[in-house]
Amino acid sequence: MADQKLPTRAEDFSEWYNQLVTRAELADYAPVRGCMIVRPYGWALWENITAQLDRRFKATGHVNAAFPMLIPRSFIDKEKSHVAGFSPELAVVTHGGGEELEEPLVIRPTSETIIGWAYSKWIQSYRDLPVLINQWNSVVRWELRTKLFLRTLEFFWQEGHTAHATQEEAEAETRQMLDTYTDFAMKEAAVPVIPGKKSDAERFAGADRTYSIEAMMGDGKALQAGTSHNLGQNFAKAFEIKYLDKTGVQEFCWTTSWGLSTRFVGAIIMVHGDDQGLIFPPRLAPFQLVIVPIYKTDEEKASVMECARRLRAELVDADIRVKLDEREGSSPGFKFNDWEMRGVPLRMELGPKDVAKNSVVLARRDRPGKEGKTFVDQHGIAGAVSALLVEIQQALFDRALAFRKANTHEPADYAEFKQAVEKGFAFSWWCGNADCEANIKEETKATMRCIPLEQPGGSGKCIHCGQPATEKAIFAKAY
């Protein structure tokens, strides 16, 4: 697979992405249009993502559960905006066990409705609150234009669903999970995201308020990488999720939901990858280091492999995820290219001379050529590797942040705005009017990504209509 060159990102970013995903064996196309097979290398990345998120969810008091994938069709109709948003995307089961069903079922496009139904049974009193549940599952939305990881009919995600006694608590939860996603993206994925609020037009179907984290991809486009919704009392009213408060009065609950999906894999690919292929952030990489043994004679092979296995054991003991490439019949050069394409952050080259000198060559994936190579003593190898992995993680973050800054503009007028969204983000005053938003979208294909939580303060004039504006928003073309 590594013998044929990828298109460069400048030539064709979309094709670079598509080829990379399949050639690096992250995912493959399924027999059903728009569905995806996540292959072991891609799933190992997703498992590392899930572990880091799950740890954060549990640390903030959430527990996991599992709700069924099949939902009565009528459930979707119970919340007005929800049905409008999801009806066109449903997969419908009409037959089961050889018979036509009395009521058609849908495969969950998201689980607010069935979880709302369950919460209405489980929650009786203020003592039962808050309910803080998450689930790891897959959902189905009948998308027309699909792309591996970014938009697939079935995708994998987590969906958190919580119920609270007060509006304030629900808003605090919504914001806490947005912060959790931000922290995860920054620290684990080295993806500098912008947390902010969505416009009414981009809100989740059934939410009072939607927050998201937005990231800039390598082509300057935006990708929504996680969302957190304050659902107000909309689902509580639709599904009668009520509780008796301390004074014995019955009240509706306030609920939230929040999700992050396999889309995030696409973000990692498009934020960090280069023309040679993937670059995985060390903290999430399936393999953090690959050992490529170099030898010609059987005698050399014996001593090199013995040394390689010893070093692998030492690194594994230090909880470093190591791959020793023992493939026969492939040259070291082939293996270098192959693992570069697959994004392993650090490569160890080990030949007879290195064995003799008790040293190894470590080559950084993020710095091609000689600049990224160092000779390291075998003694204390785990410490040296760990330190380099930390450096690489930081360097990837710094580079992505610098790229985003270089491609984010604060246009002085609408003409500059149009230029800015051709190649990156525009950060502009916006009046908050849905008409302006719609016009901008029609005229430039850029959408309002979010109103960042971090605001400069003060006020200005809307970039489109010139009316007074108190908030600045990110506009960009998006995936």
Place this chain on the structure above:
Amino acid sequence: MADQKLPTRAEDFSEWYNQLVTRAELADYAPVRGCMIVRPYGWALWENITAQLDRRFKATGHVNAAFPMLIPRSFIDKEKSHVAGFSPELAVVTHGGGEELEEPLVIRPTSETIIGWAYSKWIQSYRDLPVLINQWNSVVRWELRTKLFLRTLEFFWQEGHTAHATQEEAEAETRQMLDTYTDFAMKEAAVPVIPGKKSDAERFAGADRTYSIEAMMGDGKALQAGTSHNLGQNFAKAFEIKYLDKTGVQEFCWTTSWGLSTRFVGAIIMVHGDDQGLIFPPRLAPFQLVIVPIYKTDEEKASVMECARRLRAELVDADIRVKLDEREGSSPGFKFNDWEMRGVPLRMELGPKDVAKNSVVLARRDRPGKEGKTFVDQHGIAGAVSALLVEIQQALFDRALAFRKANTHEPADYAEFKQAVEKGFAFSWWCGNADCEANIKEETKATMRCIPLEQPGGSGKCIHCGQPATEKAIFAKAY
């Protein structure tokens, strides 16, 4: 929930089970008939099961992946026995995105077909073998008679799918995974299972050979708790999974599949539970120890809670899963009963006198009353708790094994056989004839559970027809 008594197991084992599952909040009924909601307490148990299995799968070289839930209807038809076995149980998606589909899709009842399709693309040469993939997912089978965990329309499981160059390797893999399930059941779940071979009648639809682990429940009935299938070349031929061998000749692969599901939760409940409720084996218990603080005055509460939190921290540091029951308004007695019902293996009682004496009371769930209580010094509490948990784990296993032995008979004739399967297992010579098997089933409702791998040797006469027999089999009524 704990104020109402469960039916005893002797009164109504089935009702004891049903009430216990919902009252202990392991699972609940979904709005769609036969589907199940696994609640956080039940899912925490399942997460512990998955972690212990996943560790074993990875240690034997397997990797995880994710295949889509939607499969073209025509795939199911490609393997003759498979279609016969699964057609009556399919859930069929006929509409997507508001339109009728050209070809109906089914929700996977199991994934041999779609994985076979993928393997035929991925596998070219002997260098690509073996392929050792597992996935954690849920599947849908349209069952008519359902029971929480034991038989549900949608259930959660793992399904391993491997491809090999030779028949011998495939058989070795099939047996290895059977051994893995046995090891897991014995060591983690304290469930003494019997590994063995299924009869042709009970084989998986599309397999050459099916192995299973069988466990005896608290009512003497059998439960199949995991299966491992040698699929021969059946799916390889149906899906053209071929490879070029070292000499350049194209050959069909040999494949296997193996699975263990949320059914296993049912096994744990029915093997270990008693009339007070659940008893979880310490190695899988969501909470291994619950701390129940006892106090009357505010002053007592302050000192007891301070001590309880300190002990909790110490236990958590030692990787013990601890719940501190801080509920206000519930008496210690209520909490004792509640956690007994929920199966926590060890209870710590902590009152003002204990705080003063620097000791605690530890009460074992598996030994009711005074016999199971010990006073333990707070100093070194983690060591004492760990040791007790190991003891409880062993005691549960020993008790379950003794129960199985006491209820397994080797009947001398068919009359005794009929009595034996009324209350347990019959271990009998069987000629291997499908007619005998069918007659036994019709006459006694007992099925051939498995031919245990461990055989006495020698030969005897078939318990039903009296013809010569070389193998002994387990017969029992089963879930």
